[in-house]
Amino acid sequence: MSKKDSAVLNPRTTTYEFLGPPGALLITIGVPVTTYALYFGCSEQSGGCPPTLVPERISLALSDPAWWKGLWDTQAALMYLGWYAFCLVAWLVLPGDLVAGTTLRTGGKKLYKINAFSTFLLALGLTSGVIYRFGPQSFTFFHDKFVGFITASIIMAVVQGVACYAASFRPGALLALGGNTGNPIYDFYIGRELNPFSWGSFDLKTFNELRPGLILWFLIDISMLCEQATRRGGFSQVTDSLWLTLLFQGLYVSDALYNESGIFTQMDITTDGFGFMLSVGDLAWVPFAYCLQARYLVFNPVELGPVWTVVVLICNFTGYYIFRVANAEKNDFRNGKNPKNLQFMTTESGSKLLTSGWWGRSRHPNYFGDLLMAFAWSLPTGFNTPITYFYVTYFAVLLIHRQRRDDEACEKKYGKDWKKYMQLVPYRIIPYVY
Template identity: 45%
Template sequence: MAPSPPVKYEAAPKSLHYEFGGPLGALGVVISVPFFSYWLPFAAAGNFQLSKFAEFHAAGWRAMHDPQWWESLWSWEVFAVYLAWYFWCVLCAIALPGKEIEGVELRNGKRLTYTMNAFATMVVSLAMIGAWTFKFGPGALLYIPHHWPQLVSAAAVWSTFLATFVFFQSYIGEQMLALGGNTSNAFYNWFIGRGLNPRLGDFDIKTFNEMRPGLILWVIFDLAFVAWQHERIGRVTDSMILTVAFHTWYVLDAEYNEPAILTTMDITTDGFGWMLSAGDLLWVPFTYSYTAYFLALHPTDLGVSGCAGVLAVQLIGYYIFRVSNNEKNEFRLGRNPKNLKSFQTERGTRLLTSGWWGLSQHPNYMGDWVMSWAWCLPCGFQSPLPYFYVIYFAILLVHRQTRDDEACAHKYKKDWETYKKLVPWRIIPYVY
């Protein structure tokens, strides 16, 4: 039998379509992500209220005219501590054992291999922090809230450096570029990500940053805020325990189910640029932990009935999120244990039309958004600040859905219109 001819593909096709409003929209994101990363804790410390908007921001502007305020945003010592954490995660990714998993088929017909040891990295890291805290006390954890602005700056600088490094690396040799990251605008390409799968040898930069430094740091930050609340009021509230438990559960679940990331748009479609770099290393750990930060400064007691209600919201959201993701992952990997129905496309692939995926085009997004409410409700209603996450996450998920819809319309053409008639609801059935 003659060998199969090599798959023909373009490694570096020219991108003709902008997302995020093009270069101007990308600039807005580059400005707003660091701004809100700094502003949210500043607002919590100042007990921001909508009714006192003018007073609050007048005080903020006065502070910004003080040179010491600007000096408080940077510390070389804190930057060294942050880098020590980052490269500890690199060491774990290289040294710890893990199952070898193949990703989805790329445009060239090949599949990359990934070592799945993010869960082991998290367990080892938390065990070491726990042992250190047990022996020496929570001083190391309290270092985090006591140096919070400097840590934000360290993550912002490092994520920007990393995005810049990968951007220039994408011009070395013949690499497969992201379909949307090779426009005529260099700034936009740097932002959105030019290289699809940037690697140093077998070390995959994109999946490493998606699953390890920032995601695990989110839980470590939460634990630091537990210690901070105890330092401030001499106890830990039920709302703090519930919030940290939800966050930890979410991250542990993500790390344990690490192979599921290989079928997401972040890995299969998007390049690794500033958007993903800053999202992974700055936005996720520093803003997703914000409710715990807020509770450290503004303790709230829920009581038994309050805890039960919030827990019910969390469990419903988690069930939808995890079961729907498992259905999708199993189906894409060629397994279908539930015998779910699917729609045959002219491309030769199939689209799920039953189970959770028969109710919504993105049931995992729906579960994720329900959980976001459970992460904010423990803060009560004393301030709108903690609910920024629910609003931001709704915008993020609708934007993702829009990107998915555009990509699938291009990919499946008329079959996508047929599919949308079979599954009309985008995220929440009978709502959107």
């Protein structure tokens, strides 16, 4: 690629998100710190959820070299590397279809090998075999070495972020339109290259999106269930609240992995570069922050009873129904199918936008379903602490920010047609509310 071609394909980014370099730096530091804080602020070892005498405890911990040393666990680091290697080998050896992504600015399309669900089933099969053969106590190591695993995942995310940023300067690299500002702090965080470390049907960004972190999240949930079973005398004594949490989050993970090809039209894949934002999110934040409810229920077991169980089930599966049906409507329509005869408007560019079904009720109905499910995951923990509702609060902020990014991108793409569309579909996420 000549310098002239590179300048055309990779124009300089002139606008910032996340409040620019200061915001990017704050989040780069803040995400790892928050991941640790969610553990130390809600754990048996630190004294509760939240622990008492928080300022004093923080001051003593940060001034104690032994505390800092305790963040590292060599065995946990080696196990984490082994897990990542397992995911790579599974991608390589397990069969999978080749699916084309969206058209790149170069005019071509990437082919992706999809076998994330097969990897998930293999991991579950091996896990089940270990637990069946050696008992629940054999699979509590994620619970026992939680902090060490956090540290290992963050180090992996930093290494990948640095490597991807450095590799993005090689000749011929296709950069993300939003990650070529020239500011190293911002570009490192947001992701400078669109698809770094991509060979053949392997792509690091899509690989990390679904495999190492998402599957690990559910394995950590299983580890928490095994810890409670060990303490209470067997799986028959595990609380209904923890079983529900495992069911809900397992269903969510399974659905994402089974519908792997659906991610190829998402903004993370089509638009964002792969930098520290995605690496730390995929590898550290998802598995070690999203398991908070399961981890809490280990040392604060909650018995819901039949009435509350039904209420929580209704909340979760209402959200799942909306999420799945909305995504099915969108995917069918993008693939030239319209089995429900949904109404749509045609823009001047020839693109078609749904204006009925769930996509006529709001511009992001799948986000609404996501939020209902997130709320249902927190309900089994009861109402003794707001910390276990951190996920749904954070997720609401994340989805509102993503909705605004989506709408801004669509306004640039469709111009006045987007204003006409917003009149037809006025609600952003929650029908008749927001």
